[in-house]
Amino acid sequence: MSPAERIYTWLLKLYPAQHREKFEEDMLLHVRDMNRDADRLGRSHVALLCASLVRDGFVNAWLEHWEAGMGKKREFEPASWLVVLLAALPGLLILVTRRLPGQLTPLPLSIWNLYLVILVIGVPLIWWRAKKYPVWALLPLGALVWNLVYLAGNGLSGLASAPQAQVPGMQAGIAALNIIAMIGIAAVVLRRQRLPRAAWILVVFMVVGNLLLAVLYSMEVSRTEGLLTSLVRYFTTAGIGPLEGLMLVAVGMLFAREHGVLAILLLVGGYSYMFADSDYLFGYPQRDWAWLGMYFAVITVLYLIVVPVALLRAKTRLGRALAIFMPLVAFYILHFTVPVLVIPEPVRIMPGEVVSTINILLSFVLAWIIYSEVGEIGEEVRSENNSISAPLVN
Amino acid sequence: MHELEEHLPLTPAVFHILMTLSDGEKHGYAIMRLVKETTEGSMVLGPGTLYGAIKRLRRDKLIVESDYRPDPVIDDARRRYFALTDLGRQVLVAESKRLAGLVEYARRKDLLGGEGAQYGVEV
Numbered sequence: 001m002s003p004a005e006r007i008y009t010w011l012l013k014l015y016p017a018q019h020r021e022k023f024e025e026d027m028l029l030h031v032r033d034m035n036r037d038a039d040r041l042g043r044s045h046v047a048l049l050c051a052s053l054v055r056d057g058f059v060n061a062w063l064e065h066w067e068a069g070m071g072k073k074r075e076f077e078p079a080s081w082l083v084v085l086l087a088a089l090p091g092l093l094i095l096v097t098r099r100l101p102g103q104l105t106p107l108p109l110s111i112w113n114l115y116l117v118i119l120v121i122g123v124p125l126i127w128w129r130a131k132k133y134p135v136w137a138l139l140p141l142g143a144l145v146w147n148l149v150y151l152a153g154n155g156l157s158g159l160a161s162a163p164q165a166q167v168p169g170m171q172a173g174i175a176a177l178n179i180i181a182m183i184g185i186a187a188v189v190l191r192r193q194r195l196p197r198a199a200w201i202l203v204v205f206m207v208v209g210n211l212l213l214a215v216l217y218s219m220e221v222s223r224t225e226g227l228l229t230s231l232v233r234y235f236t237t238a239g240i241g242p243l244e245g246l247m248l249v250a251v252g253m254l255f256a257r258e259h260g261v262l263a264i265l266l267l268v269g270g271y272s273y274m275f276a277d278s279d280y281l282f283g284y285p286q287r288d289w290a291w292l293g294m295y296f297a298v299i300t301v302l303y304l305i306v307v308p309v310a311l312l313r314a315k316t317r318l319g320r321a322l323a324i325f326m327p328l329v330a331f332y333i334l335h336f337t338v339p340v341l342v343i344p345e346p347v348r349i350m351p352g353e354v355v356s357t358i359n360i361l362l363s364f365v366l367a368w369i370i371y372s373e374v375g376e377i378g379e380e381v382r383s384e385n386n387s388i389s390a391p392l393v394n
Numbered sequence: 395m396h397e398l399e400e401h402l403p404l405t406p407a408v409f410h411i412l413m414t415l416s417d418g419e420k421h422g423y424a425i426m427r428l429v430k431e432t433t434e435g436s437m438v439l440g441p442g443t444l445y446g447a448i449k450r451l452r453r454d455k456l457i458v459e460s461d462y463r464p465d466p467v468i469d470d471a472r473r474r475y476f477a478l479t480d481l482g483r484q485v486l487v488a489e490s491k492r493l494a495g496l497v498e499y500a501r502r503k504d505l506l507g508g509e510g511a512q513y514g515v516e517v
Contacts, residue, residue, distance in 0.1 A: 008441065019445075019449065022449065023445040023448075023449065025472060026422055026441075026445060026473075026474055027441035027442070027445050028441075029422070029423065029470060029472060029473065030422050030423050030426065030441040030444065030445070031441055033423040034423075034426075034441075052438070052440060053440060053441075055440075056440030056441065056442040056443060057440075057442055059442065060440070060442025060443055060446050061442065063442075063446060064442075064446060
């Protein structure tokens with residue numbers, strides 16, 4: 001088999017299974033013929049062919065997935081405006097209580113308490129009436145899960161490591177809890193559900209990508225540390241980003257059968273920790289700059305109001321995809337460009353934050369892939385149950 | 395007529411695929427080579443583009459898979475051949491007329507000048 005055929009055999013794995021079943025043999029014959037022609041013209045033509053096949057494979061695999069899934073018109077019933085308002089409430093709370101420039105401190109704890117009050121009071125009420133977890137409460141639940149893991153991890157590391165230890169003990173604790181939560185929940189869900197191939201590829205990409213990238217910013221510190229400390233630091237640095245996302249995706253799987261893709265709101269809530277500390281100022285001068293208040297308002301609205309409102313009101317699968325990813329991408333573009341453009345001094349964007357952002361975006365993509373599939377199976381099960389129960393009623 | 399209009403306008407790749415099938419059934423690689431020759435190398439259909447288009451053309455009933463299989467001595471017996479349907483031919487004619495109309499409009503606007511001849515348009 002020629003290199004071009006080997007490359008394309010691998011690229012074919014990216015296509016939807018249905019497309020592969022119908023055309024895999026024809027497409028490989030096509031590549032074999034193209035390679036034969038290119039081979040006659042010389043090695044440079046073979047290299048050009050390989051490059052064009054990579055482009056052809058990636059672009060068209062994506063188009064086929066688009067057509068197989070997102071391109072289909074599937075009508076969803078938009079959520080009521082009351083549900084939409086409740087889902088947007090955390091964002092509105094942060095928007096109206098966010099301190100103005102001049103007081104660039106983290107959000108007061110009271111905001112988080114309000115967040116949790118919504119959950120503690122609202123959810124049992126809804127559960128009592130509807131016997132299901134309300135979709136709007138996924139946002140505060142995500143924030144709660146993330147905070148519980150954070151606090152517990154912090155406590156765990158406090159018990160385990162000496163105060164003078166140079167190891168990032170708190171992060172190691174959080175990473176450990178993330179692993180436990182992720183494996184536990186995933187094991188429960190995966191007993192009934194197989195993940196799509198694309199999800200596994202993405203998980204491997206995230207884990208391996210972080211293991212490689214962490215080499216870049218953990219080597220410098222490692223020179224002054226012992227081997228064990230360096231290893232713990234390395235694996236914690238490499239693990240914390242993807243594990244955080246995988247843990248949130250795993251928790252969301254518990255709700256995806258009921259809510260499908262809407263379970264992604266749990267991730268929105270989980271990652272909203274950015275609005276409670278100064279992570280999103282990381283790398284930027286910790287001081288006021290012109291339009292800072294406006295900037296905070298815009299990114300808060302984009303992330304915590306536009307995403308849930310648009311997602312809950314979207315009527316099609318494509319609409320839901322746009323509702324999640326357009327504001328999210330806009331949010332991160334603003335996050336990285338506005339301070340650089342506005343602050344007069346050179347702004348240092350930390351590589352760790354860029355990697356973290358990529359991890360967050362990939363977690364959302366992973367959640368979309370998994371929840372779409374889990375949600376469809378949930379719908380089938382519900383419709384089967386309905387069809388079984390109908391004769392009994394009669 | 396309404397059914398035809400649903401398929402228009404055709405993408406350049408689809409137009410060329412239908413054109414190559416207008417004079418007989420062909421397999422995928424033959425389509426690609428003819429398109430490449432006709433467009434003087436400016437359009438090379440990779441396997442993803444070609445079979446994606448073939449899938450959609452079959453779904454829309456503009457082409458069908460032919461029963462013809464080549465003699466294994468001459469060519470690979472696994473090759474599948476595709477042929478234009480009556481609907482496909484009608485769509486191709488309609489698209490050709492639509493394009494001819496556009497060229498005519500450009501000619502009347504004097505945009506083609508003396509170059510019109512190379513596009514097969516009387517100037």
